[in-house]
Amino acid sequence: MARPLIRLIGKKRGSHHSVSHRVGMWGDVAFSLTLLIFGILAGIALVSKALRSAPNITVDIWVIGTVVLTFIIFGAQGLIRSILRSRMGEGIRFSLQQNVTKLDLSQRVRGRTKLPNVPQFDTILTSRGTLQPWRLPMTTGEPVKTMAVIIFFSIWVCISLILIYYSIDQYLGQDDHVHFSWWLPLLSLPPSIGLSIWAGRFLKAQLQGRITIDPLKLEISAQPLYPGQSYKVSAIQSGILHVRSLRIFLVCEEITNYHQGTDVRTETHEVIRERVFQERRFEITPNSPLKETFDIQIPANAMHSFQGHYNSLQWKLVSIGRYRDLPEIQRTFALLVHPPIPADLADQAIITPEDSSGGEQ
Amino acid sequence: MKFDPLISIKLNHSSRVYRPGDILECEYQIDAIEREELKSVEVSTLWYTTGKGDEEESIHFYERRTAKSSHDDSDLRQLAHFSTPLPPSPLSYSGTNLNIVWCVRIRIIVEYSDKGPKEFKHSQPFQLHAH
Numbered sequence: 384m385a386r387p388l389i390r391l392i393g394k395k396r397g398s399h400h401s402v403s404h405r406v407g408m409w410g411d412v413a414f415s416l417t418l419l420i421f422g423i424l425a426g427i428a429l430v431s432k433a434l435r436s437a438p439n440i441t442v443d444i445w446v447i448g449t450v451v452l453t454f455i456i457f458g459a460q461g462l463i464r465s466i467l468r469s470r471m472g473e474g475i476r477f478s479l480q481q482n483v484t485k486l487d488l489s490q491r492v493r494g495r496t497k498l499p500n501v502p503q504f505d506t507i508l509t510s511r512g513t514l515q516p517w518r519l520p521m522t523t524g525e526p527v528k529t530m531a532v533i534i535f536f537s538i539w540v541c542i543s544l545i546l547i548y549y550s551i552d553q554y555l556g557q558d559d560h561v562h563f564s565w566w567l568p569l570l571s572l573p574p575s576i577g578l579s580i581w582a583g584r585f586l587k588a589q590l591q592g593r594i595t596i597d598p599l600k601l602e603i604s605a606q607p608l609y610p611g612q613s614y615k616v617s618a619i620q621s622g623i624l625h626v627r628s629l630r631i632f633l634v635c636e637e638i639t640n641y642h643q644g645t646d647v648r649t650e651t652h653e654v655i656r657e658r659v660f661q662e663r664r665f666e667i668t669p670n671s672p673l674k675e676t677f678d679i680q681i682p683a684n685a686m687h688s689f690q691g692h693y694n695s696l697q698w699k700l701v702s703i704g705r706y707r708d709l710p711e712i713q714r715t716f717a718l719l720v721h722p723p724i725p726a727d728l729a730d731q732a733i734i735t736p737e738d739s740s741g742g743e744q
Numbered sequence: 745m746k747f748d749p750l751i752s753i754k755l756n757h758s759s760r761v762y763r764p765g766d767i768l769e770c771e772y773q774i775d776a777i778e779r780e781e782l783k784s785v786e787v788s789t790l791w792y793t794t795g796k797g798d799e800e801e802s803i804h805f806y807e808r809r810t811a812k813s814s815h816d817d818s819d820l821r822q823l824a825h826f827s828t829p830l831p832p833s834p835l836s837y838s839g840t841n842l843n844i845v846w847c848v849r850i851r852i853i854v855e856y857s858d859k860g861p862k863e864f865k866h867s868q869p870f871q872l873h874a875h
Contacts, residue, residue, distance in 0.1 A: 498833045500802065610874075637842040639797025650796055652841045684875075686837045693798040694842050722764065722833050723874040 411465045419458025425451045502690050504607045504719050512602030514617040514674065519601045519700065519716035529589050536582035543575045588710050597622035599673075599702050599714060601631075607719040608698070611683035616700065618660060621672040625707040631660035632701045633679050634715075635686070640693045655685070659700070687722040749777040751850050751866035760870040762846075764832040768870070770848050774821045777854060782820045783861065784810040786851040789828055791872075796841040804831060820852075836871045846872045 429451055433444050510518040550569045597620060604615040618631065635655040641648055660677045667673050679700070689696040698718040705711050756769035768789060774782060786808045792801035805828040809820060837844040851865040 497831075499831050500834045637795075637839050639795060639841045641796055641798050650841060652839075654839060686839070687833060687835065689834050689837070689844070691793060691800050691802075693800050694793050694795070696837070696839070696842065722835050724832070 408465055408468060411461060415458050415461030415465060417458075418454050419462060422451050422454030422458050426455060498721060500689055500691060501721055502688050502719055504721075509606065512600075512617070514619065514676065515602035515604045515615060517603050517606045519603055519718065521598065522699070522715045522717045529586075532582060532586045532589055536579065536586050539575055539579040539582055543572060543579050546572050546575060596624065596706065596709065596712065599629075599704065601700055601702070601716045603718075607721040608681050609721055610681050610685045610687070610723055613678050613680045615676055616659070616679050617674065617676045618702070619672065619674055620667055621669065622667055623669065624667040626662070626665050626667060626673075627705040627707060628661070628663045629673075629702065629704045630658060631677075632703070633657045633659050633698075634701050635696065635698050635720075638695045638697060654696075655682070681720055685720065688718075688720045746856070747776050749782075749852060749854060749864055750775040751852065751864065753848055753850060753866065753868040755848065755868060755870060757870070760868075762830050762870060762872050764830055764835070764872065764874065766830050767827050768830055768848070769825065769827040770868075771823055771825050772848075772850050773823045774850075774852060777821060779819055779821060780811075781854050781856055782811065782852060783855050784808060784853045785820050785824075786849075787824075787826055788849050788851075789830075789846070790849060791834060791836075791844055791846045794843045794845060795839070804828065830872055835873060846870055 426448075429444065429448055433440050433448075436444070509520065512518040546568045550566070550572075553568075600619040602617045602619065605612075608614060616631075618629070620629075633655065634653055634657075637652045637654060639650050639652075641650070659679045660675065662675065665673075681698075686696055688698055698720045700716040700718060702714045702716070703711060704713075752773045752775070754771045757766075762768060770787070770789075772787065774785065786806070788803050788807075789805040790801050790803045793799055805826070807826055809824075811820060834844050836846055847867040847869040849865060849867045851863060853861050853863055855861045
């Protein structure tokens, strides 16, 4: 089949497009510019009309004003996006990056060595520990999963209640009690109630470990971490618990996001998984809480933490606890590994809680 | 028959291994092209990712020279030089699903008399390691 010389309407096939990039870019620019000009002209006309009818500005002027404003915003945003994607945009992007870095006040306040694409250790958001200087932030559990189960459970409970109400209402309102309008919804009740019970039990299992158990706390001797260095980590847990096993792993993982058609997928690959602590069959009581200290070492040739737009490399400690009468509980604690620093800056690189309190004053 | 232009890049470390804070010095030259055909030369030092995730890149150093912006006597094809101190991160990385590659990239825009503008680019990878 002959291919047309100029294809105005393109089709996206994965990351490929059936029209040339240049045609697409100019089309985008033309559309955004038209939208912006139209928005500005309409805005001027609307403002002049509003000024004439002031002080009685009617609701329709506000409504049209909102529409016009969206035209201007979408037009300007599309135009900027198109320019940044063009060849001219590379220079502008570079210039913006440089200026944004200069204007990053948080970096100036911290006064530390700037590390592009490495997450910075934030002393303001990190708590002090009791056994070690820093308490590690916990990054689990699975809030999306728990929220999805709550929504699923709520929907099916609502459906069951509506079906019961409708059936009773129809039954009482009909003279003919064999009428299908009440017993047909009643037939749909068993699967609906069954799903509600299943979701409720699943939700209970999800929440049980979180509500009834004091969270495990991990504290560390220094932040950020550096390859080739050893650090002391303390595990603290209180409450009344019979622990079947508690294991803690040092994990480094590559997290990659990629487009597949119109979907965005995430893949996680563990590069390092090393068991750093394990203890089996012990009791935690109010008089004898868990307080164990162990060492972790970041391998000398390990990569530092990295944060890009689509890709990242994350270090963390993962605890897996198995308790009597409770489901297995997994928690993750974020670590920050910075690249090795030159010897002359080594003294500045270790941050102590006293530094942070000085910075906050 | 018209040959593609030749882009040569030479780095100051023959091993192409640098440490954070090192000065990267680069010489580059464009050959096999007429002076008036070469419209612009862009040099950049950047890192980009390869692997399973969507590719991303970040420019550390960028310079653009055009036939109009150059002095009358300068020739964009001639041996040119730039230098830049390298940042402390991100370091080069070769993983399973993610690789971070540093490179010097030269991109030229050429306009032949019988055709429209055409782009050629050549990259010279190097390693940024702490040890």
